[in-house]
Amino acid sequence: MRIVSYNTRGLRTGHSVADKSSRYVVDKLLNECDVLCLQETWLAKQDLDNLNSLHVDFHGAGESTTDLSTRIVRGRIPGGVAILWNVKYDAAVNVVRLNVDWAVGLEIDIDEKKFTILNVYMPYESNLLEDEFLHKLAFIKAYIEDSSSTCVFVMGDFNADLSDDSSIFGNHLTSYCEENNLTLSSKILLPDTSFTYISDAWHSTSWLDHCICTTDAHASLSNIEILYNLATSDHIPIIFSLNVANVPSLVAKDNNDLTDKLDWSKVTNEDINKYTATTDAQLQAVKLPRDALACCDPNCKNTTHCNELCKLYENIVKAVKDSSLCLRSRSLKSWTVKPGWNDFVAEHHAAARDAFRLWHEAGKPRQGALFESKKMTTARFKYSLRILKRQENMMRADSLARGLQNNDYHKFWKEVNCMNNRKTSLPSNIEGVCGADNIADLWRKHYSDLLNSVKSHAVSIDNVDFTDTMVIRASEIQDAISKIKEGKACGLDDITVEHLKYSSFKLLPLLAMCFTGFLTHGVLPDSILSVVLIPVIKDKTASLNSLSNYRPIALSSNISKILEYVLLTRLEVHLLTSENQFGFKKSLGTDMCIYALQEIVGKYLHLNTSVFLCFIDATKAFDRVNHLKLFQKLINRGVPKYLVRLLAFWYANQTMAVKWGNVLSEPFYVSNGVQQGGILSPFLFNVYIHDLSTNLNLCKTGCVVGCQTFNHLMYADDLVIFSPYSAGLQTLLKVCSDYGRDFDIKYNPSKSKVMIVRTKDDRNVNFPVFKLCGTPLEQTSSIKYLGHFITDDWRDDRDIQRQYCKLYAQANMLMRKFSACSLQVKCSLFRAYCTPLYTAPLWWNYGRGTFHKFLVAYNDAFRLLLQVPRWYRASQLFVDAHIPTCEALLRKLTYSLMERLDKSKNSIIMSLTDPKRSSCRYTSALRKHWIQRLYSF
Incomplete structure (x- = not known):
């Protein structure tokens, strides 16, 4: 398929000699292409129907900036876009109208190969139009994320000159593609000397017309050519050759699941009461294995006891599940006529x-x-x-x-x-493998190799002593059930959280007795040990056919989560880890971890001292945990043997199967890694890497704050190490390398980056190359750490840009999907999606222009959602809607963070905020900025 993009500078749709003469290039292009994207058509809304009569073999659709029925128009009509397609594609084409006058597109579906062509016309480059340009880029991002197609081509006149390094719009477009994992195909497939515009006044050239694509879309482009021989006006056409055979095929969605799931949202209160009464009768009939339940010997080897306990558990599950059969017919989906x-x-x-x-x-x-x-x-x-x-x-x-x-x-x-659902159809092949059964087997092998990649041995725990904590009470089961959110997916047993919450109270003592027996005998039934892995797409703009573009979601039994919560109450006293670890700890978060890093490095910059940092990436850290070494660490911490034994049995006997579409693969055993999504998993992982933190703290290098030395911060597996000395950083890297070798942690040197925050005196100093596991590390000037951009000049402009681009994207998404909603609904959505300004209180070192763009983006986002013009006074809108202005919101967020920091018991945070420990509270530029923000008006 051949697609052409061309800025016509006025399209004459008549059939007179003069019209045809001025339309020479367009007519010639229509004879050579299958799809033609036109910008600056200068057509009124009333003239758009004429697009269907331009050529006998083409139909067309367009958008106009002007409706002649609303006003008198003087001069030419500005802007306008149109897209024309060959009639042979009529059955496969669906016009995409986005309710804007600068974009129109086509969705094309040919033999299950679905792709989208979006034709855009962006504003000309000007400082006054920079916000509008960013807003339209965010609009495109929102459309791509919302589109059912993962193969998207966005082409047209972007007015972003890639041939000029000083072009503001050109730099914005390049950054936009990098941040959103989009491919600037025109830059890759065309030479650097390309140009698509010749100035009539100055005869200078610019490269303004481009094509940006998702990964799959770019892979299907075989060639791009600029048609210089048709340069009859200032703009030059550009033609794209698309190989439709390379577009990924998508499998039609099948609504028939492996089993019929009960939809509790369609169940009435009367039905719930009936279900509760039925479970009461069913559970009353469950027979209890008295000998197995009465056994208090934690070293019992009687296999009959183990089998009877597992049978008891299966009978409880069956009773709960069977009690809901009377409700299932009400919730089953059936075809219904759409209202109206x-x-x-x-x-x-x-x-x-x-x-x-x-x-x-x-x-x-x-x-x-x-x-x-x-x-x-x-x-x-x-x-x-x-x-x-x-x-x-x-x-x-x-x-x-x-x-x-x-x-x-x-x-x-x-x-x-x-x-807001954005589900994407599954591709028909992964890495060249076709067929749902074969793809499921491919995933099974992939995850089996990963989760059996670390050499380990089974753990044997003997001579277990009986303790009172082995006995589980019914109240503990009830507390655990209350902690699990409703509406979550279930495992292979089909037991949802609602099954447990609405069940008879007889379920609580039965599960308590059953779990007590499991702790005593150190066994678990197969249904608790069974896990389903579902690969889900990580990034729609990346390749759908690549294994690396998927992450697994683990679905386990909800009753297993109850057991994990019960175990956590007995384990948590033994799972305390280093103060340097901020992950999965109460009252700590990513923003506090970033705050600590900013303040520590900022203190040294204030003392005119450079700081060396390294952001270390560990490959599949959670999946490579060595079970034998993990359980040995638990034993060394004094965890009761009966708990270690049960966890060892759980991890040694758990099975996983992969679900692809409606196909379930054969199960496989795993020998390494903590279970994804498990309640205990983050705590066990923190224990596993705790000794790395201990070893780093034993080093004699780092940044001194008060009487303490800090050289690293952790948030789960995200690790940053730092030192004011280059030799100190290399020492810390060696400690990490040694620990990784001893505990099977595999680092990724290509993703691990070194950053040197230099003082003015050190700007031209050459520092040595740093190595991790013997591999040289790349030095970077900017990195995204825990979702926050950090730069080597220690300024916040880059992160502010991230936030205002996100605001535009969120506002466009809300406008597209909820434009028909009431003001009350829109305000609730704005509060939920646009007011959580992540890490905004941590900004202090930025340019006024950058911060002004952020304020404008916040105001424009609300105007856009309310569909009022940009000149409308934003402050009045916020007051009427009872929504805080941007400045008021920042004060609120700042005060909230300050309050959390002052209440924190973390030793690192206290060293930075408590004046009894250090002077940082009084020398901090960030805190001075907070005081000014809160108390200066």
């Missing part, structure tokens, strides 16, 4: 179907009564569909409003999540 179909669509659908059948039987004529009848009935059918769609959006909007008015927040956010 019979009123608005049914008649036109029948007429269009009959007209199409007659036209098809007559040989598909291109003119005549049958052809006109087919066109007219199809147009009426599509128009009625649009009415139905608008009605459906209004019904959803009304439902959201009712949920808020009735304070039914659960229903409100469930409806929001439903409207």
Whole structure:
């Protein structure tokens, strides 16, 4: 398929000699391409229908900036975009209208190969239009994320000059592609000397027309060519050759699951009462193995006891599951007529179907009564569909409003999540392997290799002493059930959290007795040990056919989570880890970890001392935990043997199967790694790497704050080490290398980066190359650490840019999906999606211009959601909607962070905030900025 993009500088749609003469390039392009994207058509809204008559073999659609029925127009009509496609693709084409006047597109589906072409016209480069340019880039990002297609081409006149390093828009476009994992295909496939624009006034050249693609879209482009021979005006056409065979095939969604899941949202209170009564009767009938339950010998070798305990557990699960069978028929999905179909669509659908059948039987004529009848009935059918769609959006909007008015927040956010759903169809092949069964086997081998990649041995725990903590009470089961959120997916046993919460109270003592027996005998049933892995796409813009673009979601039994919560109450006193570890700890978060790093390094910069940092990346750290070494660490910490024995049995006997679509692979055993999504997993991982933190703290190098020396910070497996000496950093790297070798931690030197925060005196000093595991590390000037950008000049402009780009993207997403909602609903969505300004309180060293762009983005985001013009006063909008202005929000977030820091008991945080420990509180530039923000008006 050949696609052309061309800025026409005015499109004449008439058939006079003059019109055809001025349309010479367009007509020539239509004879050479399958899809033509045009910018600056200068057409009024009333002229867009003429796009269908430009060429006998082409149909068209467009957007205009001007409606002649609303005002008198003087001069030419600005802007406008159009897209034309060959009629042979009519059956495969769906026009994409985004309700904007600068973009229009096509969704094309050819033999399960689905891709999208988006034609855009961006504003010309000017400081005054920079915010508009960023807003439109964010709009494109929101569309790509929301699109059902993962193969997206965005082409047109971007007015971003890649041939000029000083071009603001060009730099923005390059950064935009890098941050969003998009490919600037025109830059890759064309020489650096390319140009697509020749100035009439200065005869200078610029490279303004581009194509940005997702990874799969770029892989399907075989060639790009600029048609210099058609340079009859200032803009030059650019042609793209698309190999449709290389577009990934997507498998149609199959709504038939492996089992019929119970939808509790459709169950009434009367049904729940009936279910509770049924479980009461079913659980009453469960027979208890008295000998096995009465056994208090933790070293019992009676296999009959173990089998009876497992049988008891399966009977409890069966009783709970069978009790819900009477509810299942109410929740099963069935095909229903869309509301309004019979009123608005049914008649036109029948007429269009009959007209199409007659036209098809007559040989598909291109003119005549049958052809006109087919066109007219199809147009009426599509128009009625649009009415139905608008009605459906209004019904959803009304439902959201009712949920808020009735304070039914659960229903409100469930409806929001439903409207915001962005599920992507599965590709038909992964790494060249086709067929659901074969792909499931491929995933099975992939995860089996990963989770059996570390050499280890089975752990044997003998001579276990009986303790009172082996006995589990019913109240503990109830507390554990209350901690699990409703609506979560279930494991292979099909037991949801609602099954447990609405069950008879007899379930609690039964599970308590069953779990006590498991702790005493050190065994678990197969259904608790079974886990389902579901690969999900990490990045829609990356390759869908690559194994590396997926991450596994682990679905385990909800009852196993209850057991984990019960075990955690007995383990937590033994799972305390280093103060340098901020991950998975109460009252600590990523923002506090970043704060500590900023303050420690900032203190040394204040003392005119450079600091050397290294951000270390560990490959699949959670999946490479050595079980034998983990359990040995637990024993060394004094964890009771009966707990270690049960965990060892759990990890040695757990099985995993991979689900791809509706196919479930054969199960496999695992010998390393902590279970993904497990309640205990983050705590066990922290224990596993705790000794690395201890070894680093024993080093004699680091940054001194008060009477303490700090040289590293951890958030789970994210590790940053630092020292004011180059030799000190290399010493810390050696400690990490040694620990990785001893405990099977595999570092990724290509993703681990060194950053040197230099003082002015050290700007031109050459420092040695740093090595991790013998491999030289790359030095970087900017890195994203825990979602926050850190730069070697220790300024916050880069992170502020991240935040205002995110604001534009969030606002565009909300506007696209919730534009029909009430003001109350929009305000609730704005608070949820746009006011959590991550790490914004940590900004202090930035340019006024950068911060002004952030303020403008916040105001524009709210204006966009409320659909009011940019010149409308933002402060009045915020007051009327009871939403804080940007400055007020920053004060609130700053005060909240200060309060959390002052209450923190973490020794590192206290060293930075407690004046009894150090002077940092009084010398900190960040804290001075906070005081000024809070108390200066």
